[in-house]
Amino acid sequence: LCVAKGDLAQASSQFNIVLGEDKNNVAALLDQACVEFDARENEDQYQKAVESYKRSLDYYKKALRAYPSCPGAARLGIGYCRYRLGQFDKARQAFHRVLDLDPENIDALVALGIMELQTNEVDGIQKGMLKMQRAFEIYPYCSMALNHLANHFFFTGQHFLVEQLTETALSVINHGLMRAHSYYNLARSYHSKGDFEKAGRYYMASVKEINKPQEFALPFYGLGQVQLKLGDFRNALSNFEKVMEVYPESCETLKAFMELGELLMLMDPGAALDSLKSALNILKKGGEEVPIELLNNIGVLYFEKGEFELAENTFKEALGEVTYLSLLFDRKKWLYHGFVHTIFLFRDMTLFHQLEEDGISLDLPWDKVTTLFNYARLLEQLRNNDKASVIYRLILFKYPDYVDAYLRLAAICKERNNIQLSIVLIRDALKIDDKCPNALSMLGDLELKIDDWLKAKDTFRAAKDATDGKDSYATLSLGNWNYYAAMRSERRDQKLEATHFEKAKELYTKKGVKVAANGKKVSKEQSGKLERRKQEDELKRVMQQEEHFERIKKYSLPFHRNVVGKCFDTKTQKHNRRVRL
Template sequence: MTFVKRALQVHPSCPGAIRLGIGLCRYKLGQLGKARQAFQRALQLDPENVEALVALAVMDLQANEAAGIRKGMEKMQRAFEIYPYCAMALNYLANHFFFTGQHFLVEQLTETALAVTNHGPTKSHSYYNLARSYHSKGDYEKAGLYYMASVKEINKPHEFIFPYYGFFVVSIQDSYNVSFVICSTASCPPPPPPQIITWVSGTGLGQVQLKLGDFRSALTNFEKVLEIYPDNCETLKALGHIYVQLGQIEKAQELLRKAAKIDPRDAQVAFIDLGELLISSDTGAALDAFKTARTLLKKAGEEVPIEVLNNIGVIHFEKGEFEHFVLCVFFWVMEFVYLSLTPDSFDVLVVQSAHQSFKDALGDGIWLTLLDSKTKTYVIDASASMLQFKDMQLFHRFENDGNHVELPWNKVTVLFNLARLLEQIHDTVAASVLYRLILFKVDYVDAYLRLAAIAKARNNLQLSIELVNEALKVNGKYPNALSMLGDLELKNDDWVKAKETFRAASDATDGKDSYATLSLLNIHLICLVGFGKGNWNYFAALRNEKRAPKLEATHLEKAKELYTRDDKSQSGSGSGKAKPGLDFAMATQVIVQHTSNLYAANGAGVVLAEKGQFDVSKDLFTQVQEAASGSVFVQMPDVWINLAHVYFAQGNFALAMKMYQNCLRKFYYNTDAQILLYLARTHYEAEQWQDCKKSLLRAIHLAPSNYTLRFDAGVAMQKFSASTLQKTRRTADEVRSTVAELENAVRVFSHLSAASNLHLHGFDEKKINTHVEYCKHLLDAAKIHREAAEREEQQNRQRQEAARQAALAEEARRKAEEQKKYLEQWRSSTPASKRRERSENDDDEVGHSEKRRRKGGKRRKKDKSSRSHYETEYAEADMMDYREEPEDEDASMNYREPIGQMNDQDDDVEENANDRLAAAGLEDSDVDDEMAPSITAARRRQALSESDDDEPFERQLRDNTDELQDSDGELRENDHKSNGGAALDDD
């Protein structure tokens, strides 16, 4: 480069060739602008310079704007006219003609090109062009040959990447294993239905044979090869493919696994291939294959990129079949890719590479500009932002600015997929731009629907409905659109309309669209709930079905009818209402078969639970949950909730709480106030008032305008206080916190009552007021309790002090006594010894009788024992003394107590001390319990006479419990209302 530059400095007028050299250098370095300058300069110097012309043309083409392409082609043609044997130009021209469909010209041009060049990549390109030409003409045999030839010419597969017009070629490590991704351009007329992309992989020849449908002969061919080269990966893989095509999937897997063992580097590819092939027939197995590929990749420590992104970008599908399913499957694969890889956080790498692959597939175009900064210079008027997602102004303005907005129809699908991916990674803004771009050019129903879905997710229902209506204008019977419209109408509380819409959707698919059917069913349930609101809750509404008013009965009839219809179409998974037991068995059978049946099974579980068959429904839910968590496509938080509900109903609060918490965390980023409410209710039933309160406060924080939650929080606090006050034993601290809690409750309720004046919520003012009143009373009582408790505490403290003193006194006295006893004993022992001395003396004296001696001995014995007794006693007393110093005064006072036998007296002292302690309420709880209520009762009475209310407190207490039950009911009612909601959400 520097050399060339220097040369240029020395000879500024040197021939164009050097400029050309500079241009090429710049081009390779990626400095496109400068390269272009250099080429142009070269052309100026030598207008006949073919290379420069071609290079410029290539650059124009790669810029890939329609104008650029036209210019590029013109240049190419000029180059061709100047020098008809420039292989490069020939190839590009051929390429062009391929797209315009002039296959004859393609063949001629490429053949010429082949004749004139020896350059590998160029030749390969030519062969490739030829192959494509034949391929699209359906001449698979020739196509196969040329693919082979093309592949042979490639030394470095990386050089062979042509990101034009959706034809992108991904090279995978092995030069034999170049996979061509080809849009099956032949059959789809614009405007296109979701376009099917075929991934032709593996060696061209085998693939072509496969294409030809001549599986048997292909099989024999490959098997022959395998005999000779039993370890040939390629052959193994090809055979695997053939077995897949023949439906012998197990055999295919076996072969591929073998291939994987031989060449682990290649294995992922093999499995990805397998997955691709399986998608059309068996999605489950396809996913397994993908998973294997993924693990293999991980094991190999390789990056994930191209293979997986191919999965994302491309799906092998027999053309024409299941058109509208293609996209579904596509989304599944996409979701699979990042959900299964790292369930919690997206695998950034994969997403990025997928993103890149789509971009590659798209090539250059307006979308790139749109995705980059340019769009952002257009300010959308906020008042018009209602129409944010319908806004086409952007593109009009863009066109007015001189940019040509062009969207080749065969790129629509890829663009759509890219947008879908962007949406999945939460780049909704960019996604919506792309969808709008699609819609700007094509009436593409799914793009409308996606936009509608985005709007719906953002709660912009009006716009969403408009968009769905647009979609319906394009295709009035598109079931997805109808279903969505129904959904939206439901959200808008427009049940009647929604019902009709769902019916239309259901009819449009001859009842095969289970979503619509289920939704229709749900509407009936909603209606039931709606009318059931008059009753005390949802469950009651369902249970009372037979006695229910006419309207409900009709809805129920319809619901039943729908269930049975559902039954027929889906092996009866939803018909729990009619025969729960039988249905259960059937439902479990079909659960795993199809995702929509999961929902149906879930619904069946709900019905069972409502019927009170908790065990059965629990089993059902557990199975659904397992199935759902096993599948990466299905996100079913509802089944978790339902399971939790069942646990709750069965009184297994701990498990229920766990379920709710997991569900919240797993599916809702902890943002669902409703589940928090369930959680709070579980805490409530489990009498964990503080947890209940905390959960409710969290819920309030999440849903500030939900006054019901405040009400419930108030109730929880009230209940907490009441329960503490009803406790037989409580500390002053407890009572104090109770008072604080009650004050809060009063505040909450009076707030609610004030707010109800402003008509902010639908509560009965009277009800709140009763709560306020009750809480106030409770508060008054509690305050007294608090005072009492505090007083009691104080007294306790005093008593404790007194008791301690008493104990001390006792000690002192005892010590004094001990001393006295000791003294006494000492005194008594002294005469004994004297006597002994005497007796000894007697012994000495010959004249003493034996009797006397014996007596003396006895006495001495006794003395001994008593002495030892005293000694131990004394030691004990000493030990105690060691702790506390005797107080003389007390000791002297206690001295007055009668002292009888030594041992007896000792016991008495202990008993006395105990009594005193007990009286002080220190040790014995029974005594305390007996005393405390009497005190409080007395004070209560006193308090009542003080309070304005004349009603006896006992009655209030009873009222209070009634009230509490009432509020329980309220909480439950709220719960069940929402429960109904959850059940609706279920499907």
């Protein structure tokens, strides 16, 4: 009764009372052996569990000595204890002895089947499955046999058998961990067929049957994978962390953390950083080489959080020893004298040629270019544009087609109010990619600054067409062009002004621009480039867009009262309030 209630300590006390009266009482010996075995099945401390299994084995031996002709089932306990103690050959002998005495003992068949399967050899797997099949034939509701057969048929792709066997197992199993295995088999069957909703439900059911991940970690991993597919990144991260607690060096968990981190970079930078740092810790604990992409993305996320010192350290770790950088920063000074605002400086490669002539290797592997570019962006953020410009020119020296480096040099020149030099550098970029929307948008901005309105309009239109109208920045710029064209100080035809207002309104209210106006997050490629200047300008334009809406309403009322009344309805006003917030 105490065993049935789970009160093993009280049960042990009662059996000891019986054994105190009769030390050869077989029933008490067998029961006490079971209590000792079951009491340590959930024991976390290995040594305590081993001692308990040894005591259990001693009780079974005493029972056999007291009653040598006891049924074969009594010898099962000896096999279980031997197995738990790692004495596999003796365990196998014990199970075979049970079958000698009782050929249809399903527990012995299942135990031997599991031991055969664990050899991971073709012959052993075949023998193991034959024993499982035999146990199933003897008793079709044997839960262990059902689960192992379902597992086998999963790998052979016979999913209808997996589902039948698992559903049968669930109808007869009461043990929590066994039910967890059954739900897991069912979940991964649906998972492999692409039915993520059902797979998620069954993974969740499996997890609920488990007291702690150490008992059975696979459902947590499967659930994390499904949540990853369904976009539930936070919970996926939590489940992968539970797997990592059990298997801290798991290659699969490492891949999951890295994939999850890259996906979260766009939506939840904080969670992305946690995920990528977990992957980094796994690699470092295992003494594995850390991919430069992983360090690069961690550096990007630190940059996004404003933790510039950590970002710098991470980028430097990713780059490794780049000894020539310090030489570049030291030697650059003589080049700056008298050339700070000239085309010669920002397009000059003399420094790099001289270093190579001096025998200094300027080796820059392709896989480090993005990280070096990001490091330069960090230097820009820290207001160290001179060093940043040297790095951009180094990238162009080694990889002349790296368009983004031209654009960053152009941005530095623009910041120094050297518009003509900035335009020259952007045109250098357009020689490489004449449809680069970033370059075209920057060029259009600069053309507006020098009052070249017609060119700016054509440039913004080219930027918009280069992305089939999907670049909200270019669309906003074109809208602003029409707005400013209508608002210019010189007097114009009122109908022409109204046309410009209507065109501006049309561009501002395009679907993609509304997304931007609702607070479109800064886009970031998986490579982790920190090309943010364009997006920062876009946000400024979005704020200008609201003011333009209000002015368009004011100035176009005399000409298009009905149209304005329709466009600026309650829904649009709500939209504008969201932008303001």
